[in-house]
Structure formats: structure tokens, C-alpha cells
Amino acid sequence: MNELAADGGPLAVYGRGRSYGDVCLNDDGRLILMDGLDRFIEADWERGRVRVEAGLTFDELIKVTVPRGWFPPVTPGTKFVTLGGAVANDVHGKNHESEGTLGRHVTRMGLARSSGDVFVLSPEENVDLFAATVGGLGLTGVILWVELQLLPIRSAFMEAETFAISNLEAFFGVDEESRDWPYTVAWVDCLAKGRRLGRGLFSRGRHAETGALTVHDDPKVSMPIDVPGALLNVHTIGLFNGIYRRRPWALGRKTVHYDSFFYPLDAIASWNRLYGRRGFFQHQSVVPTKNAEVTTRRLLELTAEHGEGSFLVVLKRFGDRPSPGILSFPMPGVTLALDFPNRGQSTEHLLAQMSDVVMAAGGRLYPAKDATMSAEAFRAGYPRWREVEAKRDPIIMSDFWRRVTKDAI
């Protein structure tokens, strides 16, 4: 790292680049690519504790751990992210209410800084740096390795239940009733208005007790080209929503493989190309419990009014398990995530409006998904950000951090 520093110019650390915005980008600058650092350092298969280099992806990790009866305690919606990146974004999964974020399950990690030091961080050692690094967006140094406590599983399969919910109230109702299911999430039809606002599908699951410990296959389908952006519009999305809601084969209780339960999008490699060359923006926010229903309603109303459709609208409750990370995104409340095809000004305007609604309700936006968060919104949502800035490695900078801290550091 010292040599890199000497060459001048800041660097950002880059895993697999699956963050939706600019947390791991560095315009006109340099990146440290972590994909070569992908070894297992140590594995205790009795206790389910593994120490791995930070460039290893969940995909590679589970290929090794699942046959041995272990699973990541928290997993994001795609396997193709690195452990380092997952810790740096303090990712959450469908089981936030029971397990919190990934940072809670990191027993130790190794961090290299440009001073030449390599620190071991944990909840007991170098605690301030640990808190700054979990969710710290790669700013405190290069995470070299992560030691994780895994979850024991008896089967690679999940018992899953999916059923229709008629509107937002129903979501809150069902969510209450699903407390003994560790994994819960809802998909919502963002074009539904009025009484139907928030209608969609609720899905809940748990690891099955029986079944083989078979590993997933690699994705076979890939989008080879960017499709014309106009293909994804309110009509096609509306049609999709209509069909998706009614899928008779998806409703009811089924046994499914962990791959389709946790990583449905991974089935199509390069799915982002469906959005064409202009791409898409994602909004993911969390609002506190006390305002959750009202604010979520308002956000969905804004989306429906705007008429911009989104296929992937996820609604989920967050629990109160605290994260050790200073910049950790979840808070007890409800999170909403949606993609919007990039139509330029109108999309940015919608995102800004949604951001205002979220901030007014005392919530915040998720840096890992963000490309447009204003500096004010960031600082209001993460009032302890200066503590992370204080621990930032001087040779590291990302476009995101530049954007949200400008004029303030």
C-alpha cells in the first residue's frame, strides 16, 4: 500500500463492483482490485468458523461450506459479492429481524492501512477501527481477510411459503404473523394505487430439516447485450406485475433450493442489461417503525403517481439487532427497495422527492445502492459519519464519499 500511495492519487477498493452506485468507484482515479485475494486461510468445520481472504465471493464460499453443512448467517440478494465488500456495506438479508447484519457475525478481520500496519479488528480488539470498518465502505483501509461464524444447516433446501397480500396493511399484518419464520420479504406491485397500494406477494422461509446438501449451479443464462431502454416501461412492467402476482405455481408452501430462495436474480447473469444503456437507479431506504406505514404508503404513492415502473420492489421489516458498524444502514423499521429505469431528469426528481420523504420521517438511504443521495441527506441519515472520516485511510477515497462529504472535510 505504501508503494501505491507514493504514486500519488487516491484509490478506492473494489470487490466485484455489485454495489449499485459509486461506493467503490473512483472517477479518473485508481482502484485496488480484490478479486485475486480469494483464498481460504483457515476453516474449522466442527465449529463452522472460517477465515477467508476478503476477495472471496459468497458464491465461492457457499460452494465449499454447504456440502459441509454450513451457510452464511446473513446473505445479501446476490452471491456475486465479496466478503470484504459485504462487510464494508454491512449487508443485510431476509433474516434481519433474527440475525441482524453481516457485521454482527464477523468475529475478526484483518485490515491493511497505508501506514504499513496490518490490524486485527474485532469487537474486542481495535474496537473503534472495527466499528468504522463494518459498513465503512472500504474507506478505512484494505480489508484483507474476514473471519465469520457460519450457520449450521441440515439441508441445502428451504421450506418456503408465498402468498398474496392485497395491500400495504395486509403486509404489516402478515409480517406480524411471521415472527417464527427467520426469512421474510415481500415483493410489491409499485404501480398499484388507492386501496390496492402495496399489494403483492409475501414470502417467508426457513432452512429445511431434511434434504441433500447440494450446491448450486453456475448461472447458465446471461443477457448478452444491452436491450433498448424503452423496453422497460410502465406498460411492460405493469404487465409483468400482473402476471407475477398471479403465478399459481409460486403460491403456497414449497421446498426450494437455497439458490432460488436467496439468489433469484443471479439466475440471469448481467440482468442489469435489461435496463439498456442508460441503466437504472435504485432507491433503498429505511424508515423507523413509528412512521413506517405512513411513510411507506407515501413512497409507494409517489412511485405510482410518477408512473415509472420497477420490477424489483422489495419491502421488508428490519428488527432491532444492533450492528457494530457506525455507518450501518438498517434501523428498526421498514425498508423499501426499488429500481427505476433511468429516464434522466424525471427519475432524478422522483428520487429526490423520495429522499425528502424518507429524511422527513427520520429514515435514511443505503449507500450501497445509491447514486444520487445528496450530501445533506447522507449527513442527516448518518450523523456519526465524521467518526468514520476520522478513521479513513488518507490514500483511500471513493466517488461516493467525495460526493457526500464535499465542503465538509
Added chain:
Amino acid sequence: MSRVLVLGAASAIAEAYARRRAAEGAHFGLVGRREDRLAAVAADLRARGAKSAETAVADLAAIDGIEAAALNVRARFGDPDEIVIAYGTLGTQGEAERDLALARRILDTNFTSAALWLLALLKDHPAGAPLTVVVIGSVAGDRGRASNFIYGAAKGGLDRFVEGLAQKYAHTAVRFVLVKPGFVDTPMTAAIAKGGPLWATPDRVGRDIHRAAMRGRRVVYTPWFWRPIMAIIRALPWFIFKRLKI
């Protein structure tokens, strides 16, 4: 269970291939120059399922020491049923044309030492015992090109050498797999600008080697598209070839 001897175990391609064998529960003997690297590879392979992974430090390119080193390796690891020759050095063509010591190093490392290691290891191989020998060559060896003929000739020579061995051992339990990768994104090519569909990951190459070794293919181009590309390049008549800037 399989006993795999890897010369150049810290090589990205070797590691990618070894991981697949580790998942099958092989035993490994890992040889290379850097102890710390070998230890890291060994730990990774063990975590991924290798029944054992032992390491030995040796300068594989030190020609005078090869015979003794080979005996040493056999004493330490026993008789392997698979040998992987995966070490090499790319060098820089332009510099090597003027710096003969560099040119010699490229030729000696990639060709002479590899050839001698093969002879040394085969010499003491128990007659009749099955053995698969995987040698990492390169598409660069398929034809002498102005841009890379020093490295290319070394790999081309190795190609001929392994071909001869394959003919000699054709009706025995010893078989050879000559792997010819094209552009692979590894530390060896770190200085070269990457991009475009021709670049492969070590993982992809490792997978192709695994398939080829299982099926007993003698020559494998990886990825597959290098086979037709090099077939064309080899077939070009001189009056056309001499005009190409490759």
C-alpha cells in the same frame, strides 16, 4: 486417492486447477520458490477438501539442481499419480532481445528446466503405474511471431518435447496433457493492458484443464476458441504471415 505434485504451485492457473482437485479430496505436494505463498495455497486447498497439502521450497529454474531436487521431491511426497508443470516466466521480448541474460532466463525457465524436470520425474516413475502429466504450454508456442518469439520458442519447444514423450508413452499408463492457454489474467500478465473477449480468468482455464485431464485429452486450448484461431495462424502462408503485425 490421487497424489498430485504441482511444480509452480503459487501460479494462478495451477491454483485454479488444484482447487478443483482439492474438492475431489486429492493429496498435494506443492513446490515453488516462496514458502509463504506455498503455505497460503496449501491452507486454501486443505480448506477446500484436499486430504493433505505439503509444501517444498525449490528454485524450479535452477537447472543444475534439478536431478537432486527431483529425488528430494520423490522422497518427501512419494510417487505422484499426477504431475503439473505450471511455472514459467514471461519476461519482456524487447528487453530480452538485447539483454541476453534475460533471454536465457526465459528460455531456460520455460523450456530447458521444464524439460529436465519431466525427464527427472519420469526416470524414477514406477513402471506400469498410472500417471497424468499436465504441462502448461501456451498458444505463443504455436508459431514464431516477432512480438513474442523468445517466450514462444520456449513454449513451442516444450510442445515438441511433450509430444515426443506422449508418443513414447503412448501405450502405457502414462499420459500427457499439454495445455495451451491464450491470454489469462494472472500475475504473470499484470503489466499487460487487459480487456476484450480474448482474456480468460485463471478459474476458467483451471476448469478447462480439469475437464481435459479427466477425459485424457492430449492437447487442450483454453478457452476453446484459441484452437481455431491458432489453426488459422499456423496455416497462413508465409507471404501473408510476414506482413502481419502480431
